[in-house]
Amino acid sequence: MTTLFRNGQVLTPHGFERGLDVLVEDGRIATIASDIHADGAAIIDLEDGLLVPGFIDTQVNGGGDVLLNDTPTVAGVRRIAEAHRKFGTTGLMPTLISDDVPVMREALAAVRDAIAQGVPGVLGIHLEGPWLAEARKGVHDPHKFHTPDASELDLVASLDNGATMVTLGPERFAPETLHALAERGVLVCAGHTAASYEQLREAFAAGVRGVTHLFNAMTPMGSRAPGGVGAAIDDPDSWCGIIVDGHHVDDAPLRIAIAAKPRGKMMLVTDAMPPVGGEREGFTLYGIAMTCRDGKCATTEGALAGSALDMASAVRNTVQRLGLPLDEACRMASQYPAEFLRLGDELGKIAPGYRADLAWLDRDLNVRGTWIGGR
Numbered sequence: 215m216t217t218l219f220r221n222g223q224v225l226t227p228h229g230f231e232r233g234l235d236v237l238v239e240d241g242r243i244a245t246i247a248s249d250i251h252a253d254g255a256a257i258i259d260l261e262d263g264l265l266v267p268g269f270i271d272t273q274v275n276g277g278g279d280v281l282l283n284d285t286p287t288v289a290g291v292r293r294i295a296e297a298h299r300k301f302g303t304t305g306l307m308p309t310l311i312s313d314d315v316p317v318m319r320e321a322l323a324a325v326r327d328a329i330a331q332g333v334p335g336v337l338g339i340h341l342e343g344p345w346l347a348e349a350r351k352g353v354h355d356p357h358k359f360h361t362p363d364a365s366e367l368d369l370v371a372s373l374d375n376g377a378t379m380v381t382l383g384p385e386r387f388a389p390e391t392l393h394a395l396a397e398r399g400v401l402v403c404a405g406h407t408a409a410s411y412e413q414l415r416e417a418f419a420a421g422v423r424g425v426t427h428l429f430n431a432m433t434p435m436g437s438r439a440p441g442g443v444g445a446a447i448d449d450p451d452s453w454c455g456i457i458v459d460g461h462h463v464d465d466a467p468l469r470i471a472i473a474a475k476p477r478g479k480m481m482l483v484t485d486a487m488p489p490v491g492g493e494r495e496g497f498t499l500y501g502i503a504m505t506c507r508d509g510k511c512a513t514t515e516g517a518l519a520g521s522a523l524d525m526a527s528a529v530r531n532t533v534q535r536l537g538l539p540l541d542e543a544c545r546m547a548s549q550y551p552a553e554f555l556r557l558g559d560e561l562g563k564i565a566p567g568y569r570a571d572l573a574w575l576d577r578d579l580n581v582r583g584t585w586i587g588g589r
Contacts, residue, residue: 215240215588218252222260222574225267225564229541236265238570241587245566258583260574264540267548267562268304268571268584269525272379272555273340273426273455273483275309276520279492281499282308286321291328295335297491298484301524302573302581305337305552305561307379309485311499312343312358315366322373329376334586337555338377341370342426346406347383350431353519354406355500361386371398377555381405381426384417396421401555403455406431407442414445424453424554427485428471429463430518447474453554455483458531459523461510465535472536481550482528482543487511487520530579540579 217238223230224246235250236243276282278297280290291308298306310321318341325339344358351359362370370380379401384392385408395402404414405426410433414422425432425446433441446454454475456468462485472480484490488497489506496505499519504511506522513519525547532543545562552562560569570588573581 216252216255217258217588218250218255219258219260219265222263222265224265225541225544230264236564238588241570241589243564243566243568243570246564263577263582264575265564266544266573266575267564268573268586269302269529269547270305270337270551270555270562271298271303271484271525272307272481272551273309273342273485274298274306275311275486276488276497277486277490277492279488279494281488281497282310282321283313283317283499286310286317286324288324288328288331288333291324291336292333295333298486298524299335299584300491300581301526302575302584303335303525304571304573304584304586305335307338307340307377308336309340309342312346312354314358315369319369322369326373326375336376337557338379339373340379340381342381343406345382345386347385347408349408350383350406352406352431353499353513353517367395371395371400377401379403383407383409384422385409385413389416389420392417392420392422396423404432404442408433409442411440411442411445414442415449418445418449418452422452424455426455427462427483428454428456429467430457447471450476453479453481453550455481457483457485457521457523458528458535459509459521460531460535462518462521469536472538478550478553480546481554482525482532482547484523484525484528485521486523489522490524526575526579526581
């Protein structure tokens, strides 16, 4: 299948450029040039809109009225991916909130089968817990928390056809264990953690790759105790996921953190719950009713429970609330997450040889179309 995109603004390493056509052949970007002629190609007129790399979301608890914990099946994973695709997300990590080992096993099997069956957009799995700090539990059920044995570590490292990301409290583990997980290819991140500055820096040295939802559910930065937040911002090599929805974190700390970290190390995530792309405003987690109103998901007591954010809105908020250039906001939603997932030579850019995972946005950053592997 050959497709030619023209009459738009294409995101390149130099920013958005007019006058470029993008030719896609057999699911990959073949050529980017002016006035490409390709006999028999399907023509997509972008109507002066924006052609950007498809968004990649590493933290997606649910969508389309489905929560992965409740529906750890191929059908559930497919429904979540379909719900987020309409918002420009062409790659995601279905995320399991802290649960029992049998549910973890079901979710891993579902993701493995979904990838094997070619479910569009599924890149792997994110296990957020259950190896977390009770003091920073957030909405997670602490009754699910435990210390894993060797067989559970083997289970977590068992996905052989996609990426595995694990969020844990690194202070609960010996550095040797963190290093062993990282050596097996697991993307280990700190989150829901009571780690001090020193403990988290030690964890980074042991192989922890990043931080899940910076600022939320971790030790804050103070003048004499820089905490986990301070360690994450201070470390030049780690990646940080951020939720830019106006509810999880005030805009000012986000601007400060983005300015302090090296470019390319901050990535947008949604922490999305079932109402994203769905029809219902509420959902249940651990049998407890949650509501989503005005973009905020919370318990009846007001505690945050994930988000109602989608990636197109995250990009829009990063521009409008944080004041970042649109091209950089798009990279935070595509290129940088791809690099975090070690897929940076395959996804996250519009460049020859890259997979044609693309999103077409209008001037108001509404999604007009998406393509995964050129389809």
